[in-house]
Amino acid sequence: MVLAIVAQVLYSTGIYDSWRDSRSVDRACGGMLAQGELDTALESSELRAKSLELDDGYLAHCLVLRADSGRNGSLEMSLRWSSTKPSALETFPRSFDITNGVRGQAAPLGKGWPGIVRNGEFPGVQIALDCHNDRNKALVAYGSFAPPGGAPSGSAADLAGLGRVTAETAQKAAAKHGCQASGGERLTDVTLPPYGPKPDPTKPLDQSQGSCAALRGLAPTATQNGVPQAMEFPADAQAPQVNCYLATSSQKPGYGLFAFYGASAKAVRAGGVPSSLKTPDEPRDYAWATAKCPQSTEPADFLITRLTEVNGNGVTYPVPHYSPDFANTALKAFVDNEAKQRGCTDVRMTAEP
Incomplete structure (x- = not known):
């Protein structure tokens, strides 16, 4: 009878539910999910978690939700090796239809x-942590606000919390799986890419x-x-x-330059040349280059x-005429600078990645 009364008290007061939710967070992503900043990211200390279906080769995949009813907020985390194909969640933001304006933009985490x-x-x-003890591998963590709750309020604190959760989870997973990797300093703020669907302020390229x-x-x-302006990132x-x-003088992105390293470069090649670059009835208006960099064997x-612009009139080009000479010159300057900053060698212009 005493046990029955105790059980009734635990259920009726919510203590059991709270214990069960806490246990689910402890077990989230195979116990590799860093919990220290979850309450900041989701604006709540009442959280619960569940495992999500694993894509082939993934180490872990989980979802954390707010347990306090009626409040928004859920965070999804996936962990994989760089040799594993990225999930749809991880690739959708760049989806490699990168010819459409500034879609696929990425800002450095810092x-x-x-x-x-x-x-x-x-x-x-x-975050992709290269393994110093195995240059063929990197531990890739991808954390995002996701359905059903999404971002709690979209505040700067939420985003910084998401960054810290992802960074600390990556380190925790790397250590558990024997990947000796280097991280960075504590993330006090995380800044989203600044360019949306509407034209944003640009700057003269020479500045x-x-x-x-x-x-x-x-x-x-x-x-x-036709592209006197720049839309850039730190x-x-x-x-x-x-x-x-x-960008054009009317602040529309006309050419896009992209660099991919390590796990990101591997993901690009695994996805093949973007279909948007292979349209049969369109001219070849792109150029590639490769280089060898010391951080990875990739x-x-x-x-x-x-780049294109999709509007009510269909697909148009802010830059009407593609110049191969200008594109190759711009790409070479971009690549040479990147190679210098990262110690890369054997720069080659190539037809495909």
Whole structure:
């Protein structure tokens, strides 16, 4: 009778539910999910978690939700080796229809972390920790706000919390699986990519200081080719993906330059050449390059492509005429600068990645 009374008290007061929720978070993602910043990311200390279906080769995949009813907030985390194909969640924000404006943009995570932050349907953070004891491997963590709750309020604190959860989870998973890797400093803030569907303020190309800085000397030539402006991101030699956009005088992105390193480069090659670059009735308006970089055995990939604009009139080009000479010159300047910053060698212009 005493046991029955105790059980009734536990159920009726919610103590059992709270214990069960806490246990589910402890077990989340095989016990590798870092919990220290979950309450900041989801704006609640009342959380519960559940395992999600694992894609082939994934180490873990889980979802954390707010347990307090009627409140938004859920965070999805996946862990994999770089040799494993990325999931749809991880690839959708870049989906490799990158010829459509600034879709696929990635901003560096910063603070010495080999990571990026994306602003897709929900904000997401990707970190790829290269294993110093095995240069063929990297531990890839992808954390994002996700359905059903999404981001609690979209605050700066939420986003910084997401960054710290992803970073600490990556380190925890790497240590558990014998991947000796280096992280960065504590993430005090995380900044989303700034460019949305509407034109955003740009800067003259010759004033670039970030990811487009290598193209400053090409400003006169860029102006002649219809792209006098730059849409850029902070320079960061740790980011596994680098974006630079050359924009028209009306602030529309006309050319996109991209660099992919390590696990990101491997994911690009695994996905093949973007279908948007292989349209039979369109001219070839892109160029590739590769290089060997010391951080990974994976070759780095670099791309420049003319961008499209999708509107009520269908698909149009902010830059009406693609110039192979300008594209190759711009790509070479971009690649040479990236290679210098990262110690890469054997730069080669190539037809495909």
